[in-house]
Amino acid sequence: MDWTQLPLGPLATNCYVLSHGKECVIFDPGSEGETLAKWLDENSLRPLAILLTHAHFDHIGAVEHIRQTFNIPVYVHKAEEQWLENPELNGSNRFGLGAxxxxxxxxxxxxxxELEIGPFQFKLYHTPGHSPGSLSFYFEEGGALFAGDTLFMGSIGRTDLPGGNHQELLNSIHNKLLALPEETIVLPGHGPATSIISEMDSNPFLNGF
Structure with missing residues (x-):
């Protein structure tokens, strides 16, 4: 199984495509739906689902285009069930990008x-703090964690948006993510990939927690 990181949109939000043969799942199609659909077609991939680590605007911008193009379902956490339809909740009204x-x-x-979609199996972790419905998807077979905006290389998610909570985010990272195998690859919503052991050793936001 292979994963591909595709930074999309004005905030370079990482969309990930996890594939097995010609089947795939898509994490956080944040923007540029036509570009993403073309890439999937060029690679002869058949999407099975869209998985959202959370529903902030920069992670959902291409959801509708991809869902309709490939006729696939969308998954989101209950705490953000209303965010897809509401630009006040998903934050798009705050940044001058239109609804x-x-x-x-x-x-x-x-x-x-455990969530099973086609040949893919994930362990779900509810990791609130950046947003109330933030999810991290642990793909044990590939030793990878699709972490959204919870944990970054050398940083953590912002907590100054509605529903954010700094201490809750630190608790999520410490109790859920840092308990994973140290060699786990962390695939964040922005920026380069990292690993659990790298963040344990060098992330300044986690030192002394």
Whole structure:
């Protein structure tokens, strides 16, 4: 199984495509829906689902285009069930980019459980702090964590947006993510990939926690 990082949109939000053969799942199609659809077609990939680590505007901008193009379902956490339709909640009204919306998700996630989609299996971790419905998807087979805006290389998610909470974010990282195997690759919503052990050793936001 392979994953590809595709930075999209004005904030270079990382969309990830995790593929196995010709089947794939898409994490956080944040913008440039036509570009993403073309890339999928050029690589002869058949998407099975869109998985959202959270529903901030920069992670959902291409949701509707990709959903309709490939006729696939969207998954989001229950705490952000209303955010796709609401530009006040998803934050798009705050940044002068116009209202960014999508239709309601097809599947609402609320338990920390195993999620199986086609050949892909994930362990779900609810990791609030950056946003109330932030999810991290642990792909154990590939040793990778799709972490959204919870944990970055040398940094952590911002907590100054509605529903953000700095201490809650630190708790999520410490109790959920740092408990994963140290060699786990962390695939963040912005910037380069990192690893659990690298962030344990050098992330200044986690030192002394």
């Amino acid at each position: 960014i919306t999508a239709s309601p998700a097809d599947f609402i996630l609320h338990l920390e459980e």
